[in-house]
Amino acid sequence: MSWVRRQPLLAFGLLLVILQVGGAILAPWIAPYDPVAQDIMARLKGPSAEHWLGTDQFGRDLLSRILHGYGHSMLVSAGSVALALVTGGTLGVLAAYMGGWMDRVVMRCMDILFAFPIILLAIGIIAVLGPRDSTTALAIGIVYMPIFARLLRGPALVLASSDFVAGARVLGASHSRVLFRHILPNLASVILVQASISLSTAILVEASLSFLGLGTQPPSPSLGRMLAEGRSFLLLSPFASLFSGMAILMASLGFNLVGDALRDLLDPRLRGE
Numbered sequence: 072m073s074w075v076r077r078q079p080l081l082a083f084g085l086l087l088v089i090l091q092v093g094g095a096i097l098a099p100w101i102a103p104y105d106p107v108a109q110d111i112m113a114r115l116k117g118p119s120a121e122h123w124l125g126t127d128q129f130g131r132d133l134l135s136r137i138l139h140g141y142g143h144s145m146l147v148s149a150g151s152v153a154l155a156l157v158t159g160g161t162l163g164v165l166a167a168y169m170g171g172w173m174d175r176v177v178m179r180c181m182d183i184l185f186a187f188p189i190i191l192l193a194i195g196i197i198a199v200l201g202p203r204d205s206t207t208a209l210a211i212g213i214v215y216m217p218i219f220a221r222l223l224r225g226p227a228l229v230l231a232s233s234d235f236v237a238g239a240r241v242l243g244a245s246h247s248r249v250l251f252r253h254i255l256p257n258l259a260s261v262i263l264v265q266a267s268i269s270l271s272t273a274i275l276v277e278a279s280l281s282f283l284g285l286g287t288q289p290p291s292p293s294l295g296r297m298l299a300e301g302r303s304f305l306l307l308s309p310f311a312s313l314f315s316g317m318a319i320l321m322a323s324l325g326f327n328l329v330g331d332a333l334r335d336l337l338d339p340r341l342r343g344e
Contacts (some may be wrong), residue, residue, distance in 0.1 A: 079335070084328025093323050095141035097318045104132035105289040106139040115308035125310040127300065133311055136144045136292035139317050143287045144294055144322060148273035152266055154212030155219050160262065163220035167227035168250060178224070181217035185266045189214045193280060202285045211276050215269055222265055223258055261335035267330030276320045292320050 094101070103123075109129035117125045124133040152278075166177040175244035184192070230236060231254065238248050280286040281295030289296065294315045301311030 073152075078332055081332030081336070082330050084325050084332060087321055088329060090143055091325060092145060094138050098138035098142055102132075102135035102138045104135040106131065106135045106292045108132075115304060116309060117308065124314050125308065127311045128304055129298070130233065131217055133297075133314055136297060137294065137314060140294040140297060140315070141290040141318065141322065141324050142285075143204060143291065144319075146278055147286070148270055149213070149276045149310035150208035151215060151273050151277075152269045154208065155215035155269065156262065156266060159216030159219035160223045163222070164218070164227045164254065164258070166220070167224045168231050168246070168254065170231075174224075177220065180300055181220045184214065184217045185221075187214070189276060190279060191267035192294065194283070196283060197285045202288060204287055207277060207280055207286045210280075211273050214276075215273065218269065219265065224259065226258060226261055227254060230257055244284030251330070254344050260333075264334045264337060267326050267333060269329065271326035271330060274319065274323045274326070294322075 077246075095155075108131065110126070113126050114130040115124070115126060116122055118123070122132050122134070124137065126333065127134060129134070142155055162177050162181070166174040187195075192214045193207075193210040196213060197206050200206040200209070203246055236249055236253050239253055244252075278295035278298070281293040282299045284296070284299070286295055287293035297315035298312050298319070301309070301313075301315065305312060
């Protein structure tokens with residue numbers, strides 16, 4: 072376990088990610104209560120042996136709702152990043168490889184998407200399609216597309232003009248073989264790092280949309296929604312907002328630490344410092 076001493080931030084980030092992803096997956100079995108079950112007699116209770124993190128304004132167990140809320144948040148965030156990676160990354164690599172008019176058209180479309188603030192564009196898409204988990208993932212995926220397109224286009228341009236790619240073309244390799252055997256494998260580290268960091272910010276965007284009432288709809292548990300609902304009871308019982316906010320922070324922090332550590336490990340310029 073010497074790597075833990077060399078990379079303490081990576082170890083801590085991985086620990087946070089594993090605990091939270093594990094909690095989200097195992098929530099149906101380890102959550103002490105039904106996340107939507109109400110107990111009016113126990114509303115706005117503080118942490119106790121019966122309810123470890125307390126209850127909300129409807130008497131619902133906060134720990135159970137946070138565990139299930141992790142599931143919704145992780146699923147939406149992972150789906151949006153996967154969509155952005157597949158669509159935006161593919162467009163960016165193809166634009167770099169093909170060049171010419173395709174490169175100009177694709178990148179101008181990405182510039183148009185970049186011109187809109189992330190939250191405003193996501194709100195516009197959700198307003199048209201309706202607020203639910205699938206449209207939230209689609210909206211975040213669309214606003215993240217230009218990030219992956221631009222990020223992968225740069226190194227793909229360098230690889231497309233490299234000697235080993237030129238040699239593969241001279242030997243008669245097809246475009247698909249050059250892309251999948253020579254270019255994409257050399258972009259794996261860039262993809263891995265950006266996906267980790269994008270997951271961190273996607274969790275914050277999903278929580279922001281849920282906070283505004285545009286994400287996961289009640290009574291399904293959502294971390295951002297819990298944070299919003301708890302605002303009205305901060306003086307009576309701040310635990311709903313406090314613990315849901317901490318859950319959002321820890322989820323984002325875990326993926327951010329993993330992404331930063333992976334960047335340091337995989338970037339040869341930083342390894343040499």
